[in-house]
Amino acid sequence: MELVIDRVSKQYKNKIAVDHISIKLQKGVYGLLGANGAGKTTLMRMLCGILKPTSGTITFDGIDVSEEQYRAVLGYLPQDFGYYPEFTAMDFLLYFAALKGIPKVQAKRKANELLALVSLDDVGRKKIKTFSGGMKQRLGIAQALLNDPKLVILDEPTAGLDPKERVRFRNLIESLGKDSIVLLSTHIVSDIEHIADQVLMMKDGQLIFQGKYDNQNGDLEEFYLSQFGEVDDHA
Amino acid sequence: MRNLGTIYKYEMKKLTGKKLLWVTAFLCVAAIVITVFAGLIGTYYVDGKPIESNYEAYRKDQAYRKNLSGRYIAQELLQETVDGYSHVPTNVARYSLTEEYETYARPYSEIFNLIRSWTGMDLASLQNWEPNEAALYEARAQRLENNWQSIPLTDTEKEFWRNKESQIDTPLIYDYHEGYENMLNCFLTVGVLMLLFVAICLSNLFADEHSRRTDQLVLSSIGGKAPVYWAKILAGVTVSVAAATIMTLMTMSLNLGYYGAEGFEMPFQSCFSTYSYPITIGQACLIAYGILIVASILAAVFVMVISELFRSGIVTLAISAGLIILGNVIMIPTQYRVIAQIWDWSPMAYLSPWNVFDPRTLTLFGQCFTSWQVVPVVYILLSVVLAVAGKYIYQRYQISGR
Numbered sequence: 001m002e003l004v005i006d007r008v009s010k011q012y013k014n015k016i017a018v019d020h021i022s023i024k025l026q027k028g029v030y031g032l033l034g035a036n037g038a039g040k041t042t043l044m045r046m047l048c049g050i051l052k053p054t055s056g057t058i059t060f061d062g063i064d065v066s067e068e069q070y071r072a073v074l075g076y077l078p079q080d081f082g083y084y085p086e087f088t089a090m091d092f093l094l095y096f097a098a099l100k101g102i103p104k105v106q107a108k109r110k111a112n113e114l115l116a117l118v119s120l121d122d123v124g125r126k127k128i129k130t131f132s133g134g135m136k137q138r139l140g141i142a143q144a145l146l147n148d149p150k151l152v153i154l155d156e157p158t159a160g161l162d163p164k165e166r167v168r169f170r171n172l173i174e175s176l177g178k179d180s181i182v183l184l185s186t187h188i189v190s191d192i193e194h195i196a197d198q199v200l201m202m203k204d205g206q207l208i209f210q211g212k213y214d215n216q217n218g219d220l221e222e223f224y225l226s227q228f229g230e231v232d233d234h235a
Numbered sequence: 236m237r238n239l240g241t242i243y244k245y246e247m248k249k250l251t252g253k254k255l256l257w258v259t260a261f262l263c264v265a266a267i268v269i270t271v272f273a274g275l276i277g278t279y280y281v282d283g284k285p286i287e288s289n290y291e292a293y294r295k296d297q298a299y300r301k302n303l304s305g306r307y308i309a310q311e312l313l314q315e316t317v318d319g320y321s322h323v324p325t326n327v328a329r330y331s332l333t334e335e336y337e338t339y340a341r342p343y344s345e346i347f348n349l350i351r352s353w354t355g356m357d358l359a360s361l362q363n364w365e366p367n368e369a370a371l372y373e374a375r376a377q378r379l380e381n382n383w384q385s386i387p388l389t390d391t392e393k394e395f396w397r398n399k400e401s402q403i404d405t406p407l408i409y410d411y412h413e414g415y416e417n418m419l420n421c422f423l424t425v426g427v428l429m430l431l432f433v434a435i436c437l438s439n440l441f442a443d444e445h446s447r448r449t450d451q452l453v454l455s456s457i458g459g460k461a462p463v464y465w466a467k468i469l470a471g472v473t474v475s476v477a478a479a480t481i482m483t484l485m486t487m488s489l490n491l492g493y494y495g496a497e498g499f500e501m502p503f504q505s506c507f508s509t510y511s512y513p514i515t516i517g518q519a520c521l522i523a524y525g526i527l528i529v530a531s532i533l534a535a536v537f538v539m540v541i542s543e544l545f546r547s548g549i550v551t552l553a554i555s556a557g558l559i560i561l562g563n564v565i566m567i568p569t570q571y572r573v574i575a576q577i578w579d580w581s582p583m584a585y586l587s588p589w590n591v592f593d594p595r596t597l598t599l600f601g602q603c604f605t606s607w608q609v610v611p612v613v614y615i616l617l618s619v620v621l622a623v624a625g626k627y628i629y630q631r632y633q634i635s636g637r
Contacts, residue, residue: 012635042635048455050634071457082447086252091245098241099456099463143452 001027001061003047003151003181008056010042010205017042019205020056029177031192032185033224034202040185041079043202044155047183048076060151072101075149077140079156079185085129089120089139092128093146100147107146114142117172119165133160141169145176152176154184158191170195189221201227239462246463246470249440256436260478263428267482270424271417271489281332297413297494299342304411304497308349308505312409313366316343316350320361330358346409352508353378372405375508382509383594386569392596395603400511407505412498414491415516416506419588421486422523426586427559429479429527433534434555436478437471439548440539441629446548451634464629468539468622475535476528483524503592510592512605522607523591530582533614533621537582540625543632558583569595580610 003025010018018039034040045051047058049065058065060073083092090111097107115121118138128136137160144152154173158166166188174195176182183200186192192199193213201209201224209227213220250256275290287295306312322339323330330336340347350356353375356364379400383393444450453459499517506516514522534555542551562583567575572595579590585606596603 045451045634048451050451050454052633068457068460071455071459074455076452076455078448078451080448081452082449084249084252084447084449086249087245091248095242095245096452096456098238098245099453099458101237101457104238104241140452147457 001150001181004057004059005047006057006059008043008046008053008058010039010046010051011054016205018046018053021205021207022056023200023207023210025181025183027177027179027181028197029173029182029184029195030198030200031196032183032200032202033189033192034185038202039205040202041155042205044076044078044153044183044185047151047153048074072147073150075144075147075152077144077154077157079159081140083128083136083139085127088125088127089115089131090124092139093142096143097146102147110146111142114145117145118142119168134162134165137161138165141172150180152180152182152184154182156186157184158186158188166191189224193220203227237458237462239466242458242462242466243469246440246466247473249443250436250470250474253436253439256474259432259435263432263478263482264485266428267421267425267485268489270421271486271493274417281329286332295341296344297411300345300413301411302342303345303409305408307406307408308346308371309406310366310368312343312346313350313368313371316346317361317364317366319343320347320358323358323362325359325362349409349505349508368406376400379509379511386595387572388594388596389598391598391601392594392603395596396511396594399513402513403502403504403511407502409505410498410501411495412501412506412516414494414496415498415501415520417494418486418490418520419507419516419523421490422527422591423587425482425486425524426527426530427563429475429482429531430534430559430583430586431556432478432482433475433531434538434552434559436474437535437538438542438551438555440467440471441543442546442548442551445546450632454632454634460630461626464626468536468625471535471539472532472618475531479528479531483527487520487524507588507592510594512592519588519592523588526591526607526611527586529611529614530586533582533618536618536621536625540621540628543625543629580606580613582614585610 005021005023005025008018008021009016021043032040032043042051046053047065049071060070063070084095087095093111093114094107097111098104102110112121112124115124118141120135120138120142123131123135128139131139137157141154141157144154157173158169161169170191173182173184177195177197184192184196196213198211199209199213199220200207213223275293278288279286279292303312319339319342322335324333324335327333347361350361350371353371379396380393383396388396444453453463456463499515501516503510503512503514503516503519507519538551538555541554542548545551545554562581562585565578565584567578569575576595578584579593579595584590591607591610593606596605597609598604
């Protein structure tokens with residue numbers, strides 16, 4: 001299982017959002033760190049096939065990102081996603097299960113499983129418009145896992161979750177990383193510290209750090225700030 | 236396309252779950268009821284004095300028309316009409332307020348209206364007219380020729396209509412046909428209501444996915460490209476066709492239920508004298524409202540594709556409403572034959588009886604095809620072309636910015 005990102009760039013008129021990124025990801029959890037505007041979301045959108053790179057290629061086990069089979073193994077939770085107010089949580093999951101090509105009977109079983117996993121089983125029949133921000137986020141996470149994805153892209157997945165939910169979610173991501181490639185971006189450094197096998201850092205569209213982070217090297221947050229030359233400001 | 240049925244079901248749920256749809260539907264229903272019964276509301280005043288209510292007038296005229304029902308527009312009936320109108324004094328300001336008119340002429344007013352539309356006769360001319368069935372039908376034929384000349388029709392078209400005209404049995408029969416005539420009178424309003432309903436209810440179908448930011452979830456799914464697109468198009472068309480069908484059935488049931496369903500077999504020419512195709516008034520209603528349903532498909536696809544192109548419900552609504560208004564305001568003189576015909580046969584202008592039963596035809600390989608034969612085929616083809624173009628736009632969409 002391998003995700004190959006080969007010299008991927010994205011340029012908007014006079015701004016380079018992602019600049020020649022090349023990386024190979026295998027099974028495991030990858031934490032993507034970077035300041036606002038570093039290009040994390042743009043890179044993730046390109047990895048999900050909803051934004052075309054200006055140049056470069058993205059393949060999963062040799063399947064190009066533009067192909068249908070690529071999307072069949074993908075689970076994506078965007079940073080800021082919407083919902084259908086007239087849908088219940090169950091409707092929402094069944095709708096996306098249909099979009100992901102999951103047969104009806106299997107979809108129902110999977111939706112029930114995931115609602116339980118994200119602790120929404122008691123409100124599965126309630127309309128999403130009655131949900132809190134955290135509940136919607138959990139529903140989004142459930143949606144991303146419907147098709148047992150081999151490639152999981154999570155953009156700020158813990159935003160809006162309370163501390164207890166965050167811990168539960170970290171554990172969930174950790175277990176996903178055993179069978180899949182999980183790439184998650186977050187501003188919360190401690191999330192990555194706890195679960196990421198590898199850390200990726202982006203600045204101005206470029207990958208400035210890639211590798212395992214060892215606690216013996218000190219606090220990740222300080223390391224992160226040092227990479228961005230912000231240690232003094234932070235201190 | 237896996238799970239197309241399930242995706243379609245949820246797209247329908249998205250559409251029908253909106254309050255806007257139900258509020259618009261309610262307003263359309265109310266507007267149709269008012270349109271059907273508009274002629275019965277109010278009172279006829281002369282010099283500030285009420286003469287009779289429109290309802291009373293309708294009941295009276297309805298009885299007279301029923302008395303004439305089943306009679307040929309032939310010598311005997313023409314003579315009775317002239318005799319009836321011969322009692323009406325001409326030295327009064329409004330002859331329709333005289334006792335003589337009420338007693339002798341009003342029972343034949345429907346026939347006089349018909350004679351007037353064929354010959355241009357006024358009351359004085361009618362009173363001096365020696366009824367002549369052959370002359371009357373000759374006058375109608377001459378009027379048709381003049382009409383064809385002024386449009387202008389080609390020689391092939393004129394020959395086509397002369398041939399159709401020869402297939403109409405004369406003398407024409409008059410039947411009580413109030414329900415069908417009123418249905419045709421309501422056609423323009425129902426058409427505009429249908430187009431507005433489609434514009435209001437479907438303008439957000441694609442745009443909402445972008446404004447709600449659900450597009451990123453949808454487009455990153457395996458079925459997020461083709462199946463979702465076609466499911467949305469199908470759902471939009473379903474709602475549109477259902478709305479057009481319900482509006483048609485409602486207009487039909489209210490008109491035929493209240494004004495009466497008799498007269499289906501009356502020749503269309505006994506009511507719409509300038510049209511020469513041998514159809515009955517009932518068939519004319521079925522043709523017109525059938526086209527309304529086909530037009531709803533094109534309207535739905537157009538609105539949805541515009542919605543995806545601009546990714547804004549407001550812009551889509553503004554464009555659609557603008558076109559509907561333009562279609563009903565702009566009249567291109569028929570002398571500019573090609574442009575005028577294209578404009579009049581376009582969906583925003585077409586839904587009116589005078590366009591559906593238009594003497595202008597499409598001539599292909601020497602064969603003439605009437606508007607109601609051509610338009611449904613063209614609308615379906617255009618719907619398919621637009622839908623395919625929309626799929627191209629939808630699939631090329633890139634999620635950036637935000």
